[in-house]
Amino acid sequence: MGKKKKLSEDLRQRLVQAHSEGKGYKAIAKQCSVPVATVQSVINKYKRFNTVKNLGGRGRKRTVSTKRAKKICREVSNNPLRKEREQAETKVSRSTIERVLHRGGLHGRRPRKTPLLKKNHLKARLAFARGHIQQDSSFWSTILWSDETKLELFGHMDAE
Structure with missing residues (x-):
């Protein structure tokens, strides 16, 4: 059965420190309340690699270099x-x-297509906004706002 949880780096450092002070595996295990086998494996890893940090796994080799x-x-x-x-x-x-x-950061995405606004459309919108900027709220309450405008990107609008 595999390991249940990983020890913190600080705890592993304390295990190694206690071992370097001359304490035995059982005493360290009892003091830090971890299994004796865990103490033994941490200390063996420290002796072999001179670190208590998690080392990278081996994993499968990539087919593309x-x-x-x-x-x-x-x-x-x-x-x-x-x-x-x-x-x-x-x-x-x-x-x-x-x-x-x-x-590599390359994704096959394209930006969303949006309706093209020509210069005369922009001018007309600006003229409308400037012409109605001084209107009070009673004027705007009489306006019927509709969002059912049909927009087609290219081609002709069908007369239905």
């Missing part, structure tokens, strides 16, 4: 529409390439 990942990101930055995949080192899947690009 760091150098190749940088090359892929650079190529996609220069030419985003390129469809072919590089076949030099090993064959890699589409999802691997996508993962490499995501790690």
Whole structure:
């Protein structure tokens, strides 16, 4: 069965300190209320690696090297529409390439399309705002506000 919880770095440091003072494993375990095997493993790790910090795991090796990942990101930055995949080192899947690009900060997103406002639209809006800036609240209470405007980005509006 695996470990239940990780010890704090401070506690591990205290275990090593107590061992360097000449205390035994059982005495340290009783004093800090941790199992004897835990004390033993912390001290062995300190003797082997000279640290009580968590070390990185080994994990699976990546199929795409760091150098190749940088090359892929650079190529996609220069030419985003390129469809072919590089076949030099090993064959890699589409999802691997996508993962490499995501790690490199490149995502396949596009900005949302918004209706285009032309200069005459901006002028008309500004003229309306300036013309009605002095109106009081009684005037605006008689206005019927509707948000059912149909906007089409391109093309003609259908007459229904």
